[in-house]
Amino acid sequence: MSKRLTGILTPIISVLLGIIVGTIIMLISGYDPVAAYTALWNGAFGEVYYVGEVIRQFTPYILAGLAVAFAFRVGLFNIGVEGQFIVGWLASVWVGVAFDLPKVIHLPLAILAAIVAGALWAFIPGFLKARFRVHEVIVTIMLNYVALHVTNYIIRNVLAAKSGDKTEMIHESASLRSEWLQSLTDYSRLHWGIILAIACCFIMWFLLEKTTRGFELRAVGFNQHAAHYAGMNVNRNIILSMVISGAFAGLAGAMEGLGTFGYAAVKGGFTGVGFDGIAIALLGSNTALGVFFSAILFGALKVGALNMPLEAGVPNELVDIIIALIVFFVASSYIIRAFLDRIGKKGVK
Amino acid sequence: MEYVIEMLNIRKEFGSFVANDNITLQLKKGEIHALLGENGAGKSTLMNVLFGLYQPEAGEIRVKGKSVKITDPNVANDLGIGMVHQHFMLVDTFTVTENIILGREITSAGRIDIKKAEQEVRQISEQYGLAVDPQAKISDISVGMQQRVEILKTLYRGAEILIFDEPTAVLTPQEIKELIQIMKTLIKEGKSIILITHKLKEIMEVADRCTVIRKGKGIGTVNVSETNPNELASLMVGREVVFKTEKKPAEPKQEVLVVKDLTVKDSRGVTVVNSLDLTVRAGEIVGIAGVDGNGQSELIEALTGLRKSDNGSIQLNGKELINHAPRKITESGVGHIPQDRHKHGLVLNYPIAENMVLQTYYQKPFSKSGVLNFKEIYNKARKLISEFDVRTPSEYTLARALSGGNQQKAIIGREVDRNPDLLIAAQPTRGLDVGAIEFIHKRLIEQRDHGKAVLLVSFELDEIMNVSDRIAVIYEGKIVAVVNPKETDEQELGLLMAGSNRKEAGANV
Numbered sequence: 001m002s003k004r005l006t007g008i009l010t011p012i013i014s015v016l017l018g019i020i021v022g023t024i025i026m027l028i029s030g031y032d033p034v035a036a037y038t039a040l041w042n043g044a045f046g047e048v049y050y051v052g053e054v055i056r057q058f059t060p061y062i063l064a065g066l067a068v069a070f071a072f073r074v075g076l077f078n079i080g081v082e083g084q085f086i087v088g089w090l091a092s093v094w095v096g097v098a099f100d101l102p103k104v105i106h107l108p109l110a111i112l113a114a115i116v117a118g119a120l121w122a123f124i125p126g127f128l129k130a131r132f133r134v135h136e137v138i139v140t141i142m143l144n145y146v147a148l149h150v151t152n153y154i155i156r157n158v159l160a161a162k163s164g165d166k167t168e169m170i171h172e173s174a175s176l177r178s179e180w181l182q183s184l185t186d187y188s189r190l191h192w193g194i195i196l197a198i199a200c201c202f203i204m205w206f207l208l209e210k211t212t213r214g215f216e217l218r219a220v221g222f223n224q225h226a227a228h229y230a231g232m233n234v235n236r237n238i239i240l241s242m243v244i245s246g247a248f249a250g251l252a253g254a255m256e257g258l259g260t261f262g263y264a265a266v267k268g269g270f271t272g273v274g275f276d277g278i279a280i281a282l283l284g285s286n287t288a289l290g291v292f293f294s295a296i297l298f299g300a301l302k303v304g305a306l307n308m309p310l311e312a313g314v315p316n317e318l319v320d321i322i323i324a325l326i327v328f329f330v331a332s333s334y335i336i337r338a339f340l341d342r343i344g345k346k347g348v349k
Numbered sequence: 350m351e352y353v354i355e356m357l358n359i360r361k362e363f364g365s366f367v368a369n370d371n372i373t374l375q376l377k378k379g380e381i382h383a384l385l386g387e388n389g390a391g392k393s394t395l396m397n398v399l400f401g402l403y404q405p406e407a408g409e410i411r412v413k414g415k416s417v418k419i420t421d422p423n424v425a426n427d428l429g430i431g432m433v434h435q436h437f438m439l440v441d442t443f444t445v446t447e448n449i450i451l452g453r454e455i456t457s458a459g460r461i462d463i464k465k466a467e468q469e470v471r472q473i474s475e476q477y478g479l480a481v482d483p484q485a486k487i488s489d490i491s492v493g494m495q496q497r498v499e500i501l502k503t504l505y506r507g508a509e510i511l512i513f514d515e516p517t518a519v520l521t522p523q524e525i526k527e528l529i530q531i532m533k534t535l536i537k538e539g540k541s542i543i544l545i546t547h548k549l550k551e552i553m554e555v556a557d558r559c560t561v562i563r564k565g566k567g568i569g570t571v572n573v574s575e576t577n578p579n580e581l582a583s584l585m586v587g588r589e590v591v592f593k594t595e596k597k598p599a600e601p602k603q604e605v606l607v608v609k610d611l612t613v614k615d616s617r618g619v620t621v622v623n624s625l626d627l628t629v630r631a632g633e634i635v636g637i638a639g640v641d642g643n644g645q646s647e648l649i650e651a652l653t654g655l656r657k658s659d660n661g662s663i664q665l666n667g668k669e670l671i672n673h674a675p676r677k678i679t680e681s682g683v684g685h686i687p688q689d690r691h692k693h694g695l696v697l698n699y700p701i702a703e704n705m706v707l708q709t710y711y712q713k714p715f716s717k718s719g720v721l722n723f724k725e726i727y728n729k730a731r732k733l734i735s736e737f738d739v740r741t742p743s744e745y746t747l748a749r750a751l752s753g754g755n756q757q758k759a760i761i762g763r764e765v766d767r768n769p770d771l772l773i774a775a776q777p778t779r780g781l782d783v784g785a786i787e788f789i790h791k792r793l794i795e796q797r798d799h800g801k802a803v804l805l806v807s808f809e810l811d812e813i814m815n816v817s818d819r820i821a822v823i824y825e826g827k828i829v830a831v832v833n834p835k836e837t838d839e840q841e842l843g844l845l846m847a848g849s850n851r852k853e854a855g856a857n858v
Binding site for chain 2: 218
């Protein structure tokens with residue numbers, strides 16, 4: 001069996017196994033799996049409104065997935081996508097609220113602010129790794145908390161409107177929302193961000209596979225010693241990798257700040273988008289195209305799940321369990337791969 | 350005489366590539382049977398078939414006359430086949446005993462009975478003359494010792510047939526002697542041994558019979574007592590092999606590399622290159638002879654910009670290069686065949702083609718405005734692959750999948766192709782077979798004849814004597830003598846390398 005085919009089949013089988021085990025769990029706990037999955041499907045694709053919401057949901061997922069995947073491909077583990085996402089969100093809203101400019105300037109400026117904020121937030125672990133060999137996993141995890149509480153502080157004390165725990169709405173000139181897209185999807189919160197997310201898939205693929213910069217980044221990720229020997233600047237490339245990864249994450253924040261919500265609110269805890277990004281990257285085997293498809297799946301599951309309690313009486317926590325199972329099976333994809341290899345060999349004989 | 354193992358007409362394919370084509374190997378009880386072949390000839394594949402890691406497409410395996418199917422290494426273990434791997438499979442943080450019993454623990458009431466296990470390990474190690482300390486941690490013992498642990502592991506599992514995969518590649522000369530003694534003891538105790546190697550000297554010394562494979566095909570089996578190294582070498586590579594490299598006398602011209610007063614510290618901060626002076630001229634090969642650890646590695650790292658120097662001067666064609674970045678040094682005209690090809694020479698997860706442009710990817714024609722031109726990269730790779738006889742299924746194959754010799758040829762191709770004024774070759778033939786060694790020596794001499802300066806560092810005195818036009822002996826970070834290879838011998842070099850001065854060395858000859 002060809003490598004590519006195994007690469008495609010493995011996530012698909014993981015998803016199927018997740019659904020099957022989910023079915024068993026539902027049967028054991030006395031729910032009707034057929035009704036539940038029907039509700040899930042209807043909640044994701046049953047009406048054009050839901051389709052719009054699914055697309056809205058997977059837009060930041062794509063970018064968060066790209067952020068994790070990019071870092072992974074260059075040998076780094078960015079657990080800090082969540083934090084970079086939160087600071088990107090706040091930065092975009094800040095620019096959206098604070099300025100009043102023509103749209104052609106204001107919107108790009110707000111998006112850029114999110115990208116820069118995410119990039120700077122990721123620069124810290126990148127710099128610490130390059131300069132002092134501090135492991136990026138620890139720094140990024142810690143910075144997630146710093147991001148959460150610092151942004152909450154800023155929202156409460158600097159940006160909050162009268163209510164106290166929420167910024168004002170951003171100006172229309174900084175918004176990604178589109179009445180046309182909304183009317184097309186029965187007034188879902190669908191916005192232009194999806195175009196940016198798809199563009200970023202292309203950018204990541206092109207950057208990594210086709211440019212000299214990507215050649216260096218991957219070389220450093222695979223073998224720092226050989227990269228150094230070949231005259232590449234290892235430390236600069238480590239920092240750059242984190243910065244690019246953080247830029248994707250920051251942009252994901254802008255999707256929420258400028259698209260879905262139009263404001264930033266004090267958060268009681270993490271949004272989960274950054275952590276979902278890890279699972280999305282894993283399921284998408286860290287390629288741009290893979291991330292795109294796995295983000296769609298995660299978005300559909302997330303949105304469709306909301307319909308499960310309403311239509312089938314199944315608690316939507318169960319969907320979280322199914323997602324967790326899928327991730328589990330992807331993570332143990334070694335077993336599936338070995339199984340596929342065995343089938344492949346038998347097929348030859 | 351009965352055969353304990355018979356591998357009859359084995360064929361193993363990987364896609365369209367035939368790694369083993371109709372190979373037969375018969376191992377008699379109580380013999381040491383050498384398996385000889387070039388790097389990439391298919392020795393490891395054949396042994397992996399025997400060990401159950403690969404399934405053959407055709408052929409039959411018989412153990413003690415009975416036809417068997419070895420579907421995985423556990424089956425091989427049960428049949429009494431044990432493998433001593435070239436790259437040890439040991440847990441560094443475990444003790445010797447823990448490693449040996451791993452997977453076959455002696456337990457009482459669910460707990461490991463370490464006392465009893467140690468006793469057993471001690472008993473086996475005494476029986477076969479394999480002295481080890483059962484309580485020592487793997488990370489604390491020498492490489493030779495670790496190898497004994499590997500051997501003990503197989504014996505503990507009741508192996509009757511031991512496969513040694515290139516066992517001497519990582520050992521010092523003293524350890525090699527001990528290993529040979531161990532192998533002879535094992536035979537006395539009734540074991541049979543398959544020895545995978547490309548070192549002819551060892552085969553002549555220890556093996557009873559020798560099966561030769563070449564490019565995946567079985568060439569035949571010979572009795573070692575009825576053959577000689579020359580015959581074995583030509584069987585292996587399919588033509589006459591010249592051990593003594595032919596070369597014209599050197600015609601040295603201007604000075605290319607001038608090192609003055611160079612001082613370098615190692616990673617622990619100890620001064621290991623100490624006010625070293627060295628000159629290499631165009632059209633000559635200077636060999637650096639010395640015992641490992643006398644500053645050779647640090648010298649080369651300093652010359653290539655991989656390590657900071659503390660003092661001195663490194664001039665290339667009159668330009669100062671000390672403490673310049675590796676890229677700057679590369680661009681100034683230095684080629685470097687690194688000592689450790691896996692660590693420095695290659696990105697193993699990159700295809701061969703991308704490895705061929707590892708230092709030049711940012712230059713035209715391989716890229717333009719930061720975008721890679723893969724057509725040009727693949728063209729260059731194909732050209733170098735055929736020019737330097739790199740045996741690879743294609744230019745898209747990962748460097749990891751190539752044999753050591755072919756990886757080395759790829760690196761040499763890449764470095765020579767950049768047409769550097771100074772070519773630094775650090776242990777360029779380590780772990781390679783005679784065919785590849787001959788090829789590499791020819792290429793180095795060819796570079797010299799084209800008027801390049803070549804600096805060769807090697808721990809193999811044969812190589813230094815054979816290839817160099819001048820020999821610089823390094824001892825404790827200094828060049829202690831520069832000698833003409835025609836006017837010296839191994840004994841004098843050996844004494845110089847051990848720190849005696851020229852006069853004493855001369856007097857002792």
